Amino acid sequence: MPSALPLGDPAPSDGLLPAQALEGAGGRAFGLYVHIPFCAVRCGYCDFNTYTATELGGGASQDAYADTAVAEVGFAARALADSGLPERPLSTVFFGGGTPTLLPGEDLARILRAAVDTWGLAPGAEVTTEANPDSVTRESLQLLADAGFTRVSFGMQSAVPHVLKVLDRTHTPSRVPLVVEWAREAGLAVSLDLIYGTPGESLEDWRHSLETALSYRPDHISAYALIVEEGTKLAAQIRRGEVPGIDDDDHAAKYELADELISAAGLGWYEVSNWAATPEQACRHNLAYWRGDDWWGIGPGAHSHVGGVRWWNVKHPVAYAARLDSGASPAAGRETLDSETRNIERIMLEARLVSGLDIPGLGGLEETGRHAVAGLIADGLVEPAQAFRGRLVLTLKGRLLADAVVRRLLPD
Known part of the structure; x- marks a missing residue:
């Protein structure tokens, strides 16, 4: 189910x-x-x-x-x-x-x-x-x-x-x-x-x-x-x-x-x-x-995101239709992300892209991330030339271990 x-x-x-x-x-x-x-x-x-x-x-x-x-x-x-x-x-x-x-x-x-x-x-x-x-x-x-x-x-x-x-x-x-x-x-x-x-x-x-x-x-x-x-x-x-x-x-x-x-x-x-x-x-x-753009999700169970506010609709089509028929929002709940959470999510997502992650732009996590980058280069998980230019781009090995790379960029 x-x-x-x-x-x-x-x-x-x-x-x-x-x-x-x-x-x-x-x-x-x-x-x-x-x-x-x-x-x-x-x-x-x-x-x-x-x-x-x-x-x-x-x-x-x-x-x-x-x-x-x-x-x-x-x-x-x-x-x-x-x-x-x-x-x-x-x-x-x-x-x-x-x-x-x-x-x-x-x-x-x-x-x-x-x-x-x-x-x-x-x-x-x-x-x-x-x-x-x-x-x-x-x-x-x-x-x-x-x-x-x-x-x-x-x-x-x-x-x-x-x-x-x-x-x-x-x-x-x-x-x-x-x-x-x-x-x-x-x-x-x-x-x-x-x-x-x-x-x-x-x-x-x-x-x-x-x-x-x-x-x-x-x-x-x-x-x-x-x-x-x-x-x-x-x-x-x-x-x-x-x-x-x-x-x-x-x-x-x-x-x-x-x-x-x-x-x-x-x-x-x-x-x-x-x-x-x-x-x-x-x-x-x-x-x-x-990349964290805005989108509205239509339909039961659909998720939406606008400017760090995220919400999700009720799951069953019957309940979903009933909410809209009454003129009410079909949303079941929502959360408003603080700046730290938004930055962590940005790192988690952008690190998976070929365009990579801006190392100087690690925000409040910059010190942790910078210390981690040298180790990631040594372990063959990120492209050295890109890292020296300020971008963290995964190697093939890094893509296999993408979640582990992100964990090393974030504080314990």
Whole structure:
């Protein structure tokens, strides 16, 4: 089942933001995340806030979801304006899930149209939807492109049938080249998401998945290590000994192979788990997260962030719709980050980027960080030349140990 929401302070029913959120807002980009919480089948490894038809229960309907999401767009616009935030066009829009393309393309287009009518789009804005390979058609992808979507991210995960079976994926490997071709025909940029470290996946299985994905010449690839979340079907299978557990050395070998093959194909890493054919093809929406920009999250369980104020919506679609129907904020809780916490989070996120971390800009943690850098260079975890120029950029070894690098930069 989906993971629990974080604890936090009560969120005001009018959605108004404190004065802190206004500071420097004019210099920050503004994006929109739209959560579509529906899936045809719950994958055994997933703990996202998603629901199959049988899990929804009474009072929730996929058919009515677009209306509810549009209602939150209107609520967001009023809350931001009444809080004194400057008007800013959307630099990115990202439809995630779940499986956004389980909704009819017309519904996705209607939500996007409401957002664009409300805030406008910045020149060259990126508009992405995630999709499962078996949840789109040639016609639906063309409809999305005509509606203003610029990019599609397909959940390929693997090219090996037995790996897809363990992951409970419903598509067949032969479906992926078809949908990539259809997306290109529609003029959409293509990203492929892969997962490595699935129980029973050999190194050769993973090599086959990488080589197959690269043969489709995607604009972007994400490769994520499988994480076993408590409460999922996969966690129970491992606990019962039905499938083998996760091995850190296996993950490391597969990450190194991914970087080798993806880089050889001409895609460059820009974040620990992400590679793009050109800097322009990097996922700008995810970069907005990693760089601390502002975004509003639409949908049940969606998270938002504006100027160091973070909040999250109630999880169930029924409760979410009821809040908006009553004119109240769907937020379940929120937190206002102090300057130290914001700086720690900035270090944690920016250290994962190829652009690196400004060593002189470590803020209050500068003394700790500076003492750590020499050791990180000696251990081969950061690029020496970049460090001498004042930037902390991870080596390949450093990317494998990114969390450990960050811990060394922060005080005990």
